Amino acid sequence: MLSRARVIHWVSAALLVALAAAHVRIVYDGNGQAIFWSNPSSVSVVIQSNGSDNISDGSDAVALRNAIAAWNDVTSTTATLVEVQSSAQKARTDWQSDDIHLLMFDENNQSGYFGPGSGTVAVTPLTFYTTGSIIDADVLFNGGGYQFTTKGQGGRFDIQDVATHELGHLLGLDHSGVAGATMFPYVDPSVILHRSVSADDAGGLRHMYPAGSFGRIAGTLSRSDGSPVIGAHISVRDSLGRTTGAILTNNSGAFTVQALDPGTYSVLAVPLDQPVSAMNLSSWYTIQTNFGATELGQAVVTGNSTTSIGGHTALANTSLSLGRSYDDFPQRVIMGQTTSHVLRGAGLVPGSILEASDPTVVVTPTVWNGTSVQFQVTCIADVPLGHFDLTVTDPLGNLEILVGGLEVTPPNPTVSTVSPSAAIGTGGVAISISGTDFRPGCRVIIGDQIYEEGQPEGAILVSPTSLRLLLRPTIGGIHDVVVMDRSGVEGRKANGFTAQADPVIATVFPGVGQSNGGTLVRISGSDFQVGSSVHIDGAYQPLVTVLSPTIIEVVTTGGVPGGPYILTVTMPTGEVASSAFQYESKPDPVLAGVSPANGSDKGGNMVLLNGMQMHSELEVVFGANPQTGQGGTLAPIVSVTENQIEVTAPPGTAGSAAVMLRDSLTGQAVMLTGVYSYTGSIEVHVGGGCGSVTPLVPPGWRDILSQSSWLLCLLAIGFWRARGTAALLVPVRAGKSL
Amino acid sequence: MRTPFSPGVHAQRLMRALLFFFAVTLVVAASWPRSDQPSAATVLRMDLEQQADLSDLVLVGTVASARPFQAADGTIRTEYEMLVDRTLWGESRARRTVTLPGGALASGRVTVIPGMPKLSLGEDCLLLLGPETTSGMRIPVGLGQGRLRLGRGFDGRRTLEQDHAGLSFTGIAGLREGEGGSVFDYSEVISRLQARLNVRRGEQR
Numbered sequence: 001m002l003s004r005a006r007v008i009h010w011v012s013a014a015l016l017v018a019l020a021a022a023h024v025r026i027v028y029d030g031n032g033q034a035i036f037w038s039n040p041s042s043v044s045v046v047i048q049s050n051g052s053d054n055i056s057d058g059s060d061a062v063a064l065r066n067a068i069a070a071w072n073d074v075t076s077t078t079a080t081l082v083e084v085q086s087s088a089q090k091a092r093t094d095w096q097s098d099d100i101h102l103l104m105f106d107e108n109n110q111s112g113y114f115g116p117g118s119g120t121v122a123v124t125p126l127t128f129y130t131t132g133s134i135i136d137a138d139v140l141f142n143g144g145g146y147q148f149t150t151k152g153q154g155g156r157f158d159i160q161d162v163a164t165h166e167l168g169h170l171l172g173l174d175h176s177g178v179a180g181a182t183m184f185p186y187v188d189p190s191v192i193l194h195r196s197v198s199a200d201d202a203g204g205l206r207h208m209y210p211a212g213s214f215g216r217i218a219g220t221l222s223r224s225d226g227s228p229v230i231g232a233h234i235s236v237r238d239s240l241g242r243t244t245g246a247i248l249t250n251n252s253g254a255f256t257v258q259a260l261d262p263g264t265y266s267v268l269a270v271p272l273d274q275p276v277s278a279m280n281l282s283s284w285y286t287i288q289t290n291f292g293a294t295e296l297g298q299a300v301v302t303g304n305s306t307t308s309i310g311g312h313t314a315l316a317n318t319s320l321s322l323g324r325s326y327d328d329f330p331q332r333v334i335m336g337q338t339t340s341h342v343l344r345g346a347g348l349v350p351g352s353i354l355e356a357s358d359p360t361v362v363v364t365p366t367v368w369n370g371t372s373v374q375f376q377v378t379c380i381a382d383v384p385l386g387h388f389d390l391t392v393t394d395p396l397g398n399l400e401i402l403v404g405g406l407e408v409t410p411p412n413p414t415v416s417t418v419s420p421s422a423a424i425g426t427g428g429v430a431i432s433i434s435g436t437d438f439r440p441g442c443r444v445i446i447g448d449q450i451y452e453e454g455q456p457e458g459a460i461l462v463s464p465t466s467l468r469l470l471l472r473p474t475i476g477g478i479h480d481v482v483v484m485d486r487s488g489v490e491g492r493k494a495n496g497f498t499a500q501a502d503p504v505i506a507t508v509f510p511g512v513g514q515s516n517g518g519t520l521v522r523i524s525g526s527d528f529q530v531g532s533s534v535h536i537d538g539a540y541q542p543l544v545t546v547l548s549p550t551i552i553e554v555v556t557t558g559g560v561p562g563g564p565y566i567l568t569v570t571m572p573t574g575e576v577a578s579s580a581f582q583y584e585s586k587p588d589p590v591l592a593g594v595s596p597a598n599g600s601d602k603g604g605n606m607v608l609l610n611g612m613q614m615h616s617e618l619e620v621v622f623g624a625n626p627q628t629g630q631g632g633t634l635a636p637i638v639s640v641t642e643n644q645i646e647v648t649a650p651p652g653t654a655g656s657a658a659v660m661l662r663d664s665l666t667g668q669a670v671m672l673t674g675v676y677s678y679t680g681s682i683e684v685h686v687g688g689g690c691g692s693v694t695p696l697v698p699p700g701w702r703d704i705l706s707q708s709s710w711l712l713c714l715l716a717i718g719f720w721r722a723r724g725t726a727a728l729l730v731p732v733r734a735g736k737s738l
Numbered sequence: 739m740r741t742p743f744s745p746g747v748h749a750q751r752l753m754r755a756l757l758f759f760f761a762v763t764l765v766v767a768a769s770w771p772r773s774d775q776p777s778a779a780t781v782l783r784m785d786l787e788q789q790a791d792l793s794d795l796v797l798v799g800t801v802a803s804a805r806p807f808q809a810a811d812g813t814i815r816t817e818y819e820m821l822v823d824r825t826l827w828g829e830s831r832a833r834r835t836v837t838l839p840g841g842a843l844a845s846g847r848v849t850v851i852p853g854m855p856k857l858s859l860g861e862d863c864l865l866l867l868g869p870e871t872t873s874g875m876r877i878p879v880g881l882g883q884g885r886l887r888l889g890r891g892f893d894g895r896r897t898l899e900q901d902h903a904g905l906s907f908t909g910i911a912g913l914r915e916g917e918g919g920s921v922f923d924y925s926e927v928i929s930r931l932q933a934r935l936n937v938r939r940g941e942q943r
Contacts, residue, residue: 112871119782119880
């Protein structure tokens with residue numbers, strides 16, 4: 001039997017193991033084991049190709065890639081998220097499979113997690129062994145229940161912000177007690193600063209998957225009676241006052257803050273009661289909050305060593321608090337600007353002092369309201385970026401510290417011009433972007449492409465007002481041009497760039513025209529641009545009209561009879577599409593009009609076509625495609641003169657139809673669109689069949705009966721049964737039943 | 739704040755016994771599979787009325803059994819049998835089976851749906867559940883917010899405690915901010931839910 005001392009020793013050891021390394025890590029509550037990727041250097045993730053049905057320009061995938069990049073940008077860690085590019089993998093939706101880690105918008109509740117009322121925006125299901133080794137993890141967005149955005153649209157969730165947080169979980173991070181961290185548990189659609197990874201988040205990743213060596217700060221925290229403070233939130237800030245890392249004390253009140261670079265740090269202990277509290281963490285953790293915020297002194301970290309600050313006694317608990325879960329965090333302050341803020345709490349009374357952990361940041365309280373404080377923050381222009389703490393001291397000297405609740409960011413970049421504003425989407429075109437507040441490490445986003453400053457094939461920062469990049473193959477369409485700072489703030493020029501696809505010619509109608517010119521030719525295809533030019537056999541055609549991205553009309557100038565010649569359509573941006581065209585010495589037929597202009601859709605009526613240069617080789621086609629000349633029905637020709645052709649109208653469908661004259665020998669053609677109308681015949685449906693039209697007059701009783709064969713059947717059955725009954729009655733009356 | 743006291747000899751023995759009991763309890767707790775799970779879901783913060791509006795089944799009951807199993811689609815789920823004390827919304831039955839995603843198989847394979855509550859054997863709780871999916875699962879409304887554990891406060895009153903582990907909360911225009919705390923008075927919660935559900939019944943008529 002185990003002695004009591006042994007039992008207590010065993011318990012202490014078990015809990016030490018559980019807590020010492022688990023300040024922001026997800027632990028399996030079944031055994032306290034922190035979960036982890038056994039191959040962190042290549043955690044494959046697949047962006048499911050369907051994306052979000054709220055986004056059509058490919059920017060949803062870009063937002064997810066930016067979220068991946070935010071974690072991959074963390075240095076001194078082996079953890080790397082590797083995006084799988086295989087089309088076959090991206091098409092998969094079987095997130096349950098262990099061999100694929102999908103980032104997927106579940107638009108129709110395929111997962112079953114997003115039914116009515118789930119209230120769930122996104123989840124990261126995790127499957128692992130009880131050893132903690134992760135088998136599978138996926139990020140699922142509730143695309144059916146909520147709207148997502150990449151453009152800051154109100155009431156929609158920012159994909160990158162949510163994805164960065166969920167990817168932190170996918171990597172094994174739990175929520176953070178640092179109010180400004182990406183892993184802070186409260187998210188609001190209006191907050192985008194979780195797009196970037198805070199120092200605490202980065203420290204958590206380094207702690208889990210270290211590459212290289214780091215310094216550590218160790219110590220213990222106890223109460224005045226000597227009892228350890230368990231689950232105290234220990235935070236360190238660097239010499240600039242920036243929040244650098246945090247951890248929880250273990251069951252002995254001991255802590256070791258991990259993954260620190262060399263430098264001088266201030267260490268403090270705060271109760272994890274608001275805005276993050278024990279209820280936000282796994283219930284494995286024991287969180288004690290019955291002590292006051294305490295500054296534990298400074299520590300110098302020199303390298304791969306542990307600096308001990310020894311044992312410290314926590315101050316007594318107070319009712320003073322600053323920051324609530326329903327305040328938006330991080331509160332943004334801007335370099336060189338003064339910003340206004342409100343934070344809620346308790347004991348925030350006049351006479352209190354509010355200070356930033358960065359002494360260069362000026363905090364000016366304006367209203368102390370007991371449960372809230374309004375204040376302004378003024379930063380110098382070159383204030384270092386990052387999160388800093390706010391400290392409030394009440395008139396009695398009580399202290400409270402909001403850890404990492406404010407984040408210094410640069411001003412929003414602005415994008416004023418993009419030159420050129422349109423280019424062929426196949427890439428290779430140099431793009432210049434001008435604006436303001438462009439900074440190193442920023443990302444330029446155009447369509448489905450990200451250009452990270454300073455990276456190969458990325459953007460080049462010419463100056464804070466100028467960026468250059470070489471366009472990569474880009475999804476076609478009109479795109480916003482976004483310059484996103486590393487902090488997540490962005491500038492955007494809406495519809496700033498058009499990525500053009502290669503033009504394609506599908507048909508040229510007619511493909512043959514008279515050699516002296518004047519033939520109206522319709523070129524059908526795709527991705528034609530306004531300003532396109534047309535050449536036939538190298539000859540410039542001045543009379544060109546771009547009707548739409550799919551139709552160009554040309555009136556030919558004429559050429560030498562023969563061919564086929566090369567017909568080219570040249571975009572203003574230089575792309576060329578080509579087809580063929582022929583010249584004939586024979587004049588084109590001319591069609592001036594048809595009479596009558598309408599007839600029955602059954603056809604059969606006589607129609608006169610008036611024009612010029614008519615002859616017996618001409619065919620008459622009703623209902624051909626006005627753009628391509630294809631399709632339609634040949635009309636039997638009754639008679640032909642030079643100025644008139646008489647035909648029998650073929651059957652057609654109700655509505656207007658084009659009438660075309662086509663030379664059966666040369667292919668020359670002329671068409672009048674909408675010049676003839678078929679009128680629908682009026683039918684009364686009798687019996688079965690389909691394709692009837694609704695009668696224009698109310699049906700009579702015979703019609704109703706004839707359309708209601710079931711009613712007739714019922715009547716017949718009734719009549720037959722009545723006859724049977726009558727037959728039974730008749731013998732009684734006749735005495736034959738006996 | 740605690741009340742100071744001067745323990746006598748018997749009290750000291752009692753304290754030692756209690757300490758030993760707590761130590762053993764800790765050993766068991768440290769080595770026994772726990773009922774909660776890792777975190778990581780982003781959900782809307784809801785108040786009770788919003789949850790009531792979105793629920794398909796609201797009941798108070800006791801967890802009689804839990805059976806983790808692997809479903810046909812490969813996911814792990816847990817089937818809980820509930821002894822129902824009262825049904826506030828939905829068909830009233832003395833026993834009900836509720837299947838939630840996630841669970842731990844005997845093979846050592848664990849699936850957690852972060853933020854999804856995992857019920858403990860013998861646990862008394864109030865469940866606000868969404869409609870049953872085609873595959874037979876029900877999702878608690880607001881995930882962890884949809885399960886409130888019954889307990890007793892220091893004053894002996896019945897309480898309901900909400901577990902937010904694993905949840906990232908978000909607000910969105912049109913929805914009110916969530917409750918201020920995670921422990922509620924049982925009677926107050928039931929009254930609020932009944933009031934709201936009565937409004938729902940009236941709207942359905």
